[in-house]
Amino acid sequence: MSPSDRLEKTRQKMQEYQENGAKLGWLINRKQQQIEIYRWHQAVEILEHPNQISGEEVLPGFVLDLTSIW
Incomplete structure (x- = not known):
């Protein structure tokens, strides 16, 4: 989400x-x-505040590190 996005609209x-x-x-x-x-x-x-998320079966091996985002 960008800062100008509304949560419901993005959902x-x-x-x-x-x-x-x-x-x-x-x-x-x-x-x-x-x-x-x-x-x-x-x-x-x-x-809630995960450190990383994976691409699961859709993107095997892909992991997004979220520590720099928070």
């Missing part, structure tokens, strides 16, 4: 991406230090 975009076939999406909310993980046909998972 709607994430849902739209899923409806269009995205298998994995991350909504990075710096202000609340949360990551919302959107997975194909699953409930949204919210992580």
Whole structure:
């Protein structure tokens, strides 16, 4: 999310991406230090201040280090 984005509007975009076939999406909310993980046909998972997130099966071996973002 950019500082000018509204959370609800961004969540709607994430849902739209899923409806269009995205298998994995991350909504990075710096202000609340949360990551919302959107997975194909699953409930949204919210992580509080994680140090890293992985690409899971969609991007095997990919890890995003979040320590510099927080």
